[in-house]
Amino acid sequence: RLLGYKLAKNLKDCYSLLGISDGCTEAELKEAFIKRAKQYHPDSGSKTADPRKFAQVEEAYRTVQEKLVRERKKEEAEANEEEEEDAGIKHTAPQHRQYLGFEGVGYGTPTQRQKQYQQYKVDRAATRVVDYKVAKLSAMSESALVLQEKRQARKAKIVQVIDRMVEDMIAESMANGEFDNLPGKGKPLNLQKSEYNPYQDTTTHLINKILNDNGFKPQWVELEVEVRSRIKELRKKLDSKRDAFGPEPFSPQNQKKWNTYLDTFREDIAALNKRIDKYNMIVPIMAKQLGHIKPDREVAKVMEKFRAQEEQEKQQTVETKAEEK
Incomplete structure (x- = not known):
């Protein structure tokens, strides 16, 4: 993707990345995210593991999840308003709502509201589980990337130190004249087969x-x-x-x-x-x-x-x- 491009600003790309349709449910969204996480997470052991791709999948999941939550809350608010208007008690809703059960979730008869509340608790529990897994996978991804960068930096530093040390030792030996009286000085190197260097290809x-x-x-x-x-x-x-x-x-x-x-x-x-x-x-x-x-x-x-x-x-x-x- 282009540098600076934000998935959160384009829902169409988010749906495409997760492989779901625009009218999907929250359950379908969670299932699609877990599938993509297993495919792209750097610690999943998959051949297609890619930390950058996983970060894009996570961003797309959160963007679509926020959209679905907003739509669900909007539908519940509209349903509650219609119910109160039909009953003609809109002005009394804030006063008596605290005495209603089911945390104010649902509408209709008590039996209908109880079923809606049970479904709400199931969805909330599933959301918390998915959020926990997402946070855990994100932490593992960040740790893996940081660890890999530290290894590469340490390796580069060691190589630089060794190169500098060797150059300093050679320069010091030359300054002390240790190379002045070497046998064969000023003559071409004898690279015959008998003097083949085993460390040279x-x-x-x-x-x-x-x-x-x-x-x-x-x-x-x-x-x-x-x-x-x-x-x-x-x-x-x-x-x-x-x-x-x-x-x-x-x-x-x-x-x-x-x-x-x-x-x-x-x-x-x-x-x-x-x-x-x-x-x-x-x-x-x-x-x-x-x-x-x-x-x-x-x-x-x-x-x-x-x-x-x-x-x-x-x-x-x-x-x-x-x-x-």
């Missing part, structure tokens, strides 16, 4: 073997190699360019060339940072993610490096001249 093992035999690597591994290689290349080129311009201060012509190269360097770094973003999106381990390269910081490091070299060369020159004197 056969299909995955064969696929990995085919990929390994043909030199394939995971996309994030290839992208990491590409990114790190590009970082080294750009840093080496920046260092080489700075060395070519000689000591500071630059001449106006060299300063212009240097500024032009820095613009190109910043564009290359921006493109590299986009590749880093793509790598961070696919890398399976959070600790392996890379940060952005800041072009201004790289330029500042190179400039500081050459200034230190120039200062050291000047110091050596001064010391050499002093020794010569």
Whole structure:
């Protein structure tokens, strides 16, 4: 059904859901509800058990029950009014009704009223029994749904805790250098049949073997190699360019060339940072993610490096001249 749709606003759908006609009696209504409850209640053991469907059946039952009770009370009130009008004692009814038996139920002769009262008590008892069963089934349905949701939430929480714990342990081991001197480091994995992983399904093992035999690597591994290689290349080129311009201060012509190269360097770094973003999106381990390269910081490091070299060369020159004197 559509979200927000209320069965109580459409009696036709309520009758259809319960499988009864518009002119049914209260007894037929109760019988239809018990039949549907056995069919859809989540604890009934039926193959068609459905908590949501049972909730709709319960709502339809209560809606039709309220309608039938209103109609019955209306008919009894109209009958009582007709009886009092025929007897011409309408104005005395409130005064003498308290002395009548049968809780004021029924009309006609005392014998007729007694029969009507007996039927009324039977119907009232049956209604109370059905209401008790409905309340009990509703409580059981709610308990079953709540219990199922709690189980699912607990399971999800345990999985998340285990995943986080494993990732923390791996990151801590990597930080402590426990993976630095492993045998076979930097070499492709040997996935021969003799080293078959019993916890890995056969299909995955064969696929990995085919990929390994043909030199394939995971996309994030290839992208990491590409990114790190590009970082080294750009840093080496920046260092080489700075060395070519000689000591500071630059001449106006060299300063212009240097500024032009820095613009190109910043564009290359921006493109590299986009590749880093793509790598961070696919890398399976959070600790392996890379940060952005800041072009201004790289330029500042190179400039500081050459200034230190120039200062050291000047110091050596001064010391050499002093020794010569």
